[in-house]
Amino acid sequence: MSERYNPAAIETKWQTVWEEQGIDKTQMDEGKPKWYALTMLPYPSGDLHTGHWYAYTPSDAAARFKRMHGYNVFFPIGFDAFGLPAENAAIKRGAHPAQWTWANIARMRTQLRRMGAMWAWDSEAVSADPEYYKWSQWFFRKFYDAGIAYREYAPVDWCPTCNTTLAREQVWGDDRHCERCGTPVIKKNLEQWKFRITNYADELLDDMAQIDWPERVKGDADQWIGRSIGAEVTFHTEQGDPLVIFTTRPDTLWGATFMVLAPEHALVDSVTTVEYRSAVAAYKAQAARMDEIERGAADKEKTGVFTGGFARNPVNGEMIPIWIADYVMMGYGTGAIMAVPAHDERDFAFATKYQLPIRRVITGPDGATGPLAEAYAGKEDGAMINSGPFDGTPVEGAVTKVIQWLEEKNLGVGAVNYRLRDWLISRQRMWGAPIPIIYCPTCGVVPVPYEELPVLLPDDAEFRPTGESPLKYHEGFRYVKCPTCGGDAERETDTMDTFMCSSWYQYADVSLYWKKGEPLKADDLPWDKEKGDYWLPVDQYTGGIEHATMHLLYTRFFTKALRDLGVVNFDEPMQRLFNQGMILGPDGEKMSKSRGNVINPDEFVDRYGADTVRGYLMFIGPWDMGGPWDMNAIEGVHRFLHRVWGVVTDDPQMTNPTLDPNITPVWNQAIRSLLLMMAPIFPHISEELWHVEGNTSSVHLQRWPEADLEKAQEDEVVVVVQVNGKVRDKLTVAPGTDATVLRKQALALENVTRWMAGKQVQRDCGA
RNA sequence: GGGUCGGUGGCGGAAUGGCAGACGCAGCGGACUUAAAAUCCGCCGAGGCAACUCUUGUGGGUUCGAAUCCCACCCGACCUACCA
Incomplete structure (x- = not known):
C-alpha cells in the first residue's frame, strides 16, 4: 500500500530537482x-493560453524523444518582446513599456515552468534586452553597408488632427478614420527604411524545393512572392512621353482598346x-485615402475616370484613350496597364461599365470569332x-x-514581376529596436559606428496621449x-519592425548575449563560432500557420542576406517546419472572450496536473489538425496515469492477483520499458515512478528501450482466408509456412469449400 | 477565382492495398459499497434467431482484394485574392 498519485506534489518536486541537477x-x-x-518564441502577452500549451507540449515531447535516442538536443525558449501592446498598456497606465513587458515575462516564465518542458533556460533570449537588440542593430548596420537597407519615400496612414502616423490597427471603419479622434485618415509619404528582400525573390521561391516544409506554407509563400513572367511594352502618350506597361499577355497587344493608369x-x-482636370483631381483625392488592401477588395465594383488623353499602341499605331482607375x-x-477587355475579366467589367470597345484577338477553343x-x-x-x-x-x-518580335523591333522587352515588395522596417513607435542612424545637416545620413552600439531606448520616455513616438520628444535621445563631423545632428526616431528582431533569434539562442558589454566591430561574428558551427541550422x-508569409519569409531572407555577407554558410535557416493546429473551445468554435468558450489551462493543471494536460493534448488527434477541447476526454488520460501509478506502486486495488512469482523479472522489465516510453509525454510521473522502482539517475537521460525482435517472434500467426475479397475463415499456422502449404490448407477449410462450391480459383494473392 | 487540407460509429479518432472502427470519451450491464464517488470486470456501427448481409460523403473505374490508388461530382474548414 502506498500513497495515491498526487500530481501537484511530484511535479513541483521534480521541476526543482531537474533544475538543481x-x-x-x-x-x-561531439x-x-x-x-x-x-x-x-512567444510574445509576452502576460498569460499562457491553450495555444501555447498545444504548441509546446508536442515540441517538448519530440525533443525528449530525440534526446532518448542519443541526440544532443538544443531546445531554447525566449520572448519576442517588442511590440505595440506594451505601448498601449504604457499609455493607459503611464508606465514604461519595459516595466509591463518584463513583468509579463516573469509571470509567463512561472507558467512555462509548470509545463515541465526541457527548455534550455540559460539560452532564454529576450528581444527587448539591450544585449539582444545591440545585435539587431548590428545586423541593420551590416545590411546598410551592403546596400540591402535603403531609405525611400513610402506611404503611411496619417491623421491630420493628431499629427501622427497610425499603425494599420489604429485605422478604423470603412471610411478609414483615426481610432482616437475620428478624423478621416490620409496617406502621407514619409522617408522610411526598407530591406531589399525583392533581390532574393527568385531564391526564396526556388529554394523551397530543398526544405521540408508543409505544402500549405510553401503555397502561401509562393503566392505571396507572386512571380509572373511577361513583357514590358512601351506606349507613347500624345505628348510623346514613353508610357511603359507590364503584361503577362503580350499576345493580346492587338486587342488593347484603352489604357489604365494608377491614380x-x-x-x-x-x-x-x-x-x-477636376474629375481626375477628385478621383485621385478619393483614391489617396484608401490603402491597397481596401482597393483590392475583389467584390468592389470598378471605378475610374477618363483623363481626356490618348496613347499610341506600338504594335498597330492606334491611338487609345487613357483612363485612371x-x-x-x-x-x-x-503602375500602368494596357486594357484588353476581350481577354481579361477585370478589363471586360470596366469596358462594359464605361462602354469602351471590346475587340477579340484570340479565337475560342472551338475557333469562334464572334462577340x-x-x-x-x-x-x-x-x-x-x-x-x-x-x-x-x-x-x-x-x-x-511575341516577346521575341517586340525585342527585335525595339518595342518592348521580356520582364518578370513580383507581388513581393521590399520590406518596410520603419515603425513610428517607441517600443522597438532604434534604427541606428543619425541625420547630420553637413554629412547627411550617418550610420551609428559599430563600436557605439547599442543605441539604447531611454528609460525615462514620456508617453503623451498624442500617440506620437516618445522618442521624438525625448531631447536626450x-x-x-x-559621429563624423561632431556637429549638431539628430537621431532617427523610428524603430525597427519587430519581425526584424524575430528573424534571427535562432542565432541569438546559440550563444546568448554574445560579447555582452563589449564594443562591437564590423567584422564580428554575432555568435560563438564553435557553437554556431555545431548547432546551426535549426x-x-x-x-x-499564421506566420506562413511574413515571419517565415523574413527569417529566410535574413539568412540568405547573412550568407551573402559571409556570416553563415547555408541557404536556409530551418530544414523542417511543422505547423500545429488550433485548439478550439468545447463548442468547436475558435476560443474568444466574447463567445465565453475560453479554456484556461492553469485550471486544468491545478485539477489534474501538467502530465495529464500534456497527455490529453498529445492524444487529441493529429498535431496539425487540433480540435475542440473535450471536458470529458481529459479524464481518460488522468485515469490512465492513476492506473499506471497503482500498478507500479503495488496498490492492492491494481495488483494482478494471478501474477506468478517466476515472471517477476519480466514484469519489472515491462514496467521499466513502460516508464521509459511514457517519459517524453509524461515527464513528471515517469520520473517519480522510475525512482520508486529503485533507479537513481533521471529517466530522461536513459536510452529509449530497444525491442528484441527475435524474442518478439510469434510462435503462430493467424492467416485470414478471403474468397472474392471477403473474409471466410482463418488459419492458424507457424510463421513462415510455405505458400503452397497455405493454399492447400486454405482450400480444405469447410467455409472455404462451401464458398468455392462449383468454382475454380482464378487468381490468388500469390504469396 | 486561386491554393491547401479534410469528409470513417453517438463523439475525438485508428487503420495508406490484405480481418474497417485500435485507443479514448459517452452509454449499457455486473462486482465492491448501507449508499454514492472512485476503482475493477464485461458489452458497445446497423440489420438478422442464425448462416450471413450491409457499412468509411456520392457515382464510376483499377485490383483476387479499396477507407486507402485513379476519374468525375457533392459538402466542409483554413489561407489568399482586382497583381495586369
Whole structure:
C-alpha cells in the first residue's frame, strides 16, 4: 500500500530537482549527432493560453524523444518582446513599456515552468534586452553597408488632427478614420527604411524545393512572392512621353482598346486635358485615402475616370484613350496597364461599365470569332486573330514569340514581376529596436559606428496621449553630435519592425548575449563560432500557420542576406517546419472572450496536473489538425496515469492477483520499458515512478528501450482466408509456412469449400 | 477565382492495398459499497434467431482484394485574392 498519485506534489518536486541537477543543460558532446529543435518564441502577452500549451507540449515531447535516442538536443525558449501592446498598456497606465513587458515575462516564465518542458533556460533570449537588440542593430548596420537597407519615400496612414502616423490597427471603419479622434485618415509619404528582400525573390521561391516544409506554407509563400513572367511594352502618350506597361499577355497587344493608369502614376497630370482636370483631381483625392488592401477588395465594383488623353499602341499605331482607375496599383509592375477587355475579366467589367470597345484577338477553343459575352482568358486553346503579322498563331507558345518580335523591333522587352515588395522596417513607435542612424545637416545620413552600439531606448520616455513616438520628444535621445563631423545632428526616431528582431533569434539562442558589454566591430561574428558551427541550422522548427508569409519569409531572407555577407554558410535557416493546429473551445468554435468558450489551462493543471494536460493534448488527434477541447476526454488520460501509478506502486486495488512469482523479472522489465516510453509525454510521473522502482539517475537521460525482435517472434500467426475479397475463415499456422502449404490448407477449410462450391480459383494473392 | 487540407460509429479518432472502427470519451450491464464517488470486470456501427448481409460523403473505374490508388461530382474548414 502506498500513497495515491498526487500530481501537484511530484511535479513541483521534480521541476526543482531537474533544475538543481541541471539535467536539461545543453551539452555539446561531439560524439553525438545534434538536434536543434525550436518553437516560435512567444510574445509576452502576460498569460499562457491553450495555444501555447498545444504548441509546446508536442515540441517538448519530440525533443525528449530525440534526446532518448542519443541526440544532443538544443531546445531554447525566449520572448519576442517588442511590440505595440506594451505601448498601449504604457499609455493607459503611464508606465514604461519595459516595466509591463518584463513583468509579463516573469509571470509567463512561472507558467512555462509548470509545463515541465526541457527548455534550455540559460539560452532564454529576450528581444527587448539591450544585449539582444545591440545585435539587431548590428545586423541593420551590416545590411546598410551592403546596400540591402535603403531609405525611400513610402506611404503611411496619417491623421491630420493628431499629427501622427497610425499603425494599420489604429485605422478604423470603412471610411478609414483615426481610432482616437475620428478624423478621416490620409496617406502621407514619409522617408522610411526598407530591406531589399525583392533581390532574393527568385531564391526564396526556388529554394523551397530543398526544405521540408508543409505544402500549405510553401503555397502561401509562393503566392505571396507572386512571380509572373511577361513583357514590358512601351506606349507613347500624345505628348510623346514613353508610357511603359507590364503584361503577362503580350499576345493580346492587338486587342488593347484603352489604357489604365494608377491614380498616383507620374504621367496622370500631363496626359489629363483641361476639361477632365477636376474629375481626375477628385478621383485621385478619393483614391489617396484608401490603402491597397481596401482597393483590392475583389467584390468592389470598378471605378475610374477618363483623363481626356490618348496613347499610341506600338504594335498597330492606334491611338487609345487613357483612363485612371484604382484597380491598377502603383506598387505593382509599372503602375500602368494596357486594357484588353476581350481577354481579361477585370478589363471586360470596366469596358462594359464605361462602354469602351471590346475587340477579340484570340479565337475560342472551338475557333469562334464572334462577340464575347465574357472575357476569354484561356492560354492553351485558340489562335491569334486581328493581330497583324501574328494572325493564325496558336495561343500556346504565342507569348514567347511575341516577346521575341517586340525585342527585335525595339518595342518592348521580356520582364518578370513580383507581388513581393521590399520590406518596410520603419515603425513610428517607441517600443522597438532604434534604427541606428543619425541625420547630420553637413554629412547627411550617418550610420551609428559599430563600436557605439547599442543605441539604447531611454528609460525615462514620456508617453503623451498624442500617440506620437516618445522618442521624438525625448531631447536626450533625439539630439546628438554627428559621429563624423561632431556637429549638431539628430537621431532617427523610428524603430525597427519587430519581425526584424524575430528573424534571427535562432542565432541569438546559440550563444546568448554574445560579447555582452563589449564594443562591437564590423567584422564580428554575432555568435560563438564553435557553437554556431555545431548547432546551426535549426533541424526542426514548429509554430503557427499564421506566420506562413511574413515571419517565415523574413527569417529566410535574413539568412540568405547573412550568407551573402559571409556570416553563415547555408541557404536556409530551418530544414523542417511543422505547423500545429488550433485548439478550439468545447463548442468547436475558435476560443474568444466574447463567445465565453475560453479554456484556461492553469485550471486544468491545478485539477489534474501538467502530465495529464500534456497527455490529453498529445492524444487529441493529429498535431496539425487540433480540435475542440473535450471536458470529458481529459479524464481518460488522468485515469490512465492513476492506473499506471497503482500498478507500479503495488496498490492492492491494481495488483494482478494471478501474477506468478517466476515472471517477476519480466514484469519489472515491462514496467521499466513502460516508464521509459511514457517519459517524453509524461515527464513528471515517469520520473517519480522510475525512482520508486529503485533507479537513481533521471529517466530522461536513459536510452529509449530497444525491442528484441527475435524474442518478439510469434510462435503462430493467424492467416485470414478471403474468397472474392471477403473474409471466410482463418488459419492458424507457424510463421513462415510455405505458400503452397497455405493454399492447400486454405482450400480444405469447410467455409472455404462451401464458398468455392462449383468454382475454380482464378487468381490468388500469390504469396 | 486561386491554393491547401479534410469528409470513417453517438463523439475525438485508428487503420495508406490484405480481418474497417485500435485507443479514448459517452452509454449499457455486473462486482465492491448501507449508499454514492472512485476503482475493477464485461458489452458497445446497423440489420438478422442464425448462416450471413450491409457499412468509411456520392457515382464510376483499377485490383483476387479499396477507407486507402485513379476519374468525375457533392459538402466542409483554413489561407489568399482586382497583381495586369
